[in-house]
Amino acid sequence: GENVEQHPSTLSVQEGDSAVIKCTYSDSASNYFPWYKQELGKGPQLIIDIRSNVGEKKDQRIAVTLNKTAKHFSLHITETQPEDSAVYFCAASPGGPFTPLVFGKGTRLSVIA
């Protein structure tokens, strides 16, 4: 089955700097890669996703890149703000029925004002 590795487990950045979180996956059939943000006391919330037919996707300060050959994808947050502080999870799925998301272990991002 799918296995998703996520690094780093913790990340501290100064406000205004960029943050990068990296994930690798094992199942070459996976073609859907979402990123979720989980704030304290809340459930995960989708912030951006990418499909295998796209190499990069951007939404304001957030971008995701995908390298299918190397089986890795990354989350990039630019101009970080204190409200970006949270736990971020990457996930992967082949996208079909009966093939649920497999999550990484998460990255705790702290943005220092």
Added chain:
Amino acid sequence: DAGVTQSPTHLIKTRGQHVTLRCSPISGHKSVSWYQQVLGQGPQFIFQYYEKEERGRGNFPDRFSARQFPNYSSELNVNALLLGDSALYLCASSLKTSFDNEQFFGPGTRLTVL
């Protein structure tokens, strides 16, 4: 519109007891999935239900069971609780049965087994 709701928020049980957790999906969503999130880990898939039928099951023992009602709400039941069952249990709803679309998560139920 209300998001995914779960009850109770917190629960404390002792080993050997059973527990029932409840979830109400977003209006119009027919797919409900359950996840277990152990402290410091990502969510792990337990079940998916769609149109009141089980459509997927993760690698969990038979002590875990679930069902979906005609109004698409769902219950997760865990029997013979073990200390290792202590976790945040998340419910997610979505429009489709496939997982290549946004899963909307509830705030979760924090279960502590003593």
